[in-house]
Every structure is written in structure tokens, then in C-alpha cells.
Amino acid sequence: MRPIRIALTKGRLEKDTVAVFEKLGYDCNELINKGRKLILQIPDRNIEVVLAKAADVITYVEHGVCDLGVVGKDTIMEHGGSFFEVADLGFGRCKFALAVKKGSDFYSGYNIKTIATKYPNVAREYFAEKGMDIEIIKIEGSVELAPLVGLSDGIVDIVETGTTLKENGLEVAEDVAYISARLIVNTASLKLRKEELEPLIDAIQQGSAR
Template sequence: MSRLRIALTKGRLKDETMKLFEKMGLDCEPLYNPGRRLIHSIPNYPLDIVLAKGPDVITYVEHGVCHMGIVGKDSILELGRSFYEVLDLGIGKCRFALAVQEGSDFYGTYKTRRIASKYPNVTREFFEKKGMDVSVIRIEGSVELAPILGLADAIVDLVETGDTLRANGLIPIEDVAQISARLIVNTPAMKLYPTEILDFVERCRTVIQGTPQASA
């Protein structure tokens, strides 16, 4: 085992992850000007970094082509699958919320409501737990449009500040789940390279919690 390979979620989470890595003492220079390259090597730690979309991070880790991944809990909740979810990194924080048009009474009817979401599984599960029948409609882009256009009674979506919702006359009425980025590990990789992976996990954990795990 020479180098670990980790898949990072592209976009805003990547910047926060780089800050975390730098606190761990990793030299992230190659990531500042990635150009079109998708794989980068950390010069002072045996780690290669792959940049991918969130759901792809899960796929790469599950198939074992990346040993570890950093991905939002939103993708994990939506896609499930099997791997170790070892740490809550406390970055990329936001929440899944149920939002409706201002002034509408979402629960005040016996009609089956229609919910638009980019996350149909999360949505279905949320209402299943409530014992409520809803019809879930998958929307890929700006979900806020669906209630405005009259396609849906409500949406389930990621909410950070709520500005986009407010700008479109929607208000969050209920939290569905709290979201943050997680460090995930391929199951056989953890067993085949425990020293290397636990070293990385503990460095992460030390930075997040400020103290190393007390070892017995």
C-alpha cells in the first residue's frame, strides 16, 4: 500500500475541505489551480485526491476505486449504499427543509399532496415516517419553481440561509434533516490498510475536535 486515494466533492465543499486539510498540515498547493486535471497528489502526505460530484464520490468509494471520500450527508441520505461513515466533519452545514408558499396551510387538507424535490428518497422516507401519503415529483433544477408554477404543494430541499426561498415567496415550515459533510471509507480498504486510514482519520478528528482520541 503506497498511497491512499480520497474523492472530494467538487464545488463549495471542496474549498472548506481544503481549509480542513491545511489545518491537518497537508500541502494543498496542487488543488489551488487544478486546471482540467481531476487527480492531484498531496506533496507532503501519501494521498491522492480525486475531484467528483457528490453522488459519484459515493459510487467510487463503494466500489473501492477510492479508499475514502468526503461527501455531504444529503447525498448519503438520498443514495444509501454500503461503506463506513467515520466522521462528521462539521463543514458544509445546512439542512433539508420542507417549504411551502407563504400563507398556504400544508397540513390542513385530506388531499394527497404533491412534493417536488431533487431528493425523492429523502422526501418519501420523511413522509413515510409521518404515515402520510404524498406524491413525490423529481425536479432536477431550481425546485422553488414547482410550487410557484402550481406543479407542487411543497418542496423538500437543502436550505442554507433561506434567502432563495424567501425571494420566491416560500417559507420553510419543518426541518427534515441536518446536513454536514462526512468522511466515508470503503469497507475492505479499512480492513486492508488500517494503519494508513486510521492515521488520516485521527488527524481529521484531532483538527475537528481539537483533541486526539484518547487511546487505551
């Protein structure tokens, strides 16, 4: 039987997940000394690890080429998908926030507000729940620039410490949603490989508990 395949989001979530595996006593030598490899083995547990960008983790799990994935709740909220979200792993904590120029009142006036963001679906849903019509401008780079140059009334972005906002004359007006790493599983895999996956899911949950 092929190894259980788990997709990890490259970067910090990858490192935090590998730390969980180490805590569980798994052989992580290949994960730690990976070089440029993108598919890695945990030989003592019949697990294969695939390293990918966040949105691609969802794609691989959704299409069943990976059984499990570790991805931020921000990516899940923005991209959605057909899979089971089975655990909040607790690491990678941050939040989505609405930020504006310091001292400005986002909700004053009657004009349609403009939001710049890398996460248009998250922003659209948030303001739809408030019953507000907004104009969304998709930004790929430093979203903090948009209010400073007059492109938008505010931004919806991921905030960790808030330092970048303060340094650019912005402040958090409202928290939108709290984010952390989540463990997701392919729907078919959970049925077909239930006896293998459930103990692994339980172990990852326990290993991630702080």
C-alpha cells in the first residue's frame, strides 16, 4: 500500500509541523536536510511529505493526490474547497483585520467604501455579513500602500504584531477573523484509509498541543 501522503505549506507552517513530527518521535532526517527536494519520506511511519504553496496544499488534498494537508485558515477562508477540516493545530496564529489610516473613521459618510486586499473573498464575505456594499481592489504586493496613496479607504490583511501597520501610519479598526494552522483531509481518503488516518490525525493533534 502506498504511503500516507501529507502536503505541508512551505515555510513557517512546514517547520512547525516538522517540529510536531519530531515531538512524536518520527524520523525527520530527510525533512530537516531536504535540500531542494519537494517530496520527502518519513520512513519509519510510511508517510510521504509533499511541500507546496498554501493554495496548492488545498488543491492536492481536494483532488486526492495527498491524503492530508496542513494549511492556514486564511487560505481555507479565501479559497474554500471540498475536504474535511479535522483539527486546529494551534500554531501559525495571527488574524485578519480591517486597517485604516490612523485617526480615520472608516464607517463615516455615505459613500461606498473601497477596500484593498490580497483576500477579496474574505473581505467580500465579511462586509456582506455587515450588509455593506464595498468596492474591492485586489493587491498583490504591499497592501499597506493603498490607503496611503488614496487608492482605498482601508485594507483587509493578515496582521501578526501590527508593527508594519504602525510604521506606515495605519491602525487596526476591527478584527475580522482569527487564524491558525489547520489539518485537512481528503474526503475519500478518510473513508477508504480510515484505520490508518485516524491514529495519525490523533497523534498530530496531540503533538501540536502546547
